[in-house]
Amino acid sequence: MRINLTKKDLVNLVYMQLGFSKQISENLIEDFLSIIVENIKSEKKLKLSKFGTFSIRQKKSRIGRNPKTKEKKVISDRKVVLFKPSKEFKEFINVKENG
16 A cells, blocks of 8 residues: 655646646646645644644754664754644544445
């Protein structure tokens, strides 16, 4: 079973299902993803109805340890993206298959 879904896969799906040219499909996917990223970056939160909410959280710096060498190192403060699925998305994932 394949786990990764690439931009090229998305472009091919749009191309096959909607009938747009590959160039238009690629532009559509690129624009869609850039709108999502820019919105999360500027607003710190993005809610896609019936899918979920992306948000940015600031993490403080802390001391971490390399498990192999036991060497301690400071992990710098950084922003991380969180995703919380919507109720509808959770229900869709947990639907039992018939049979």
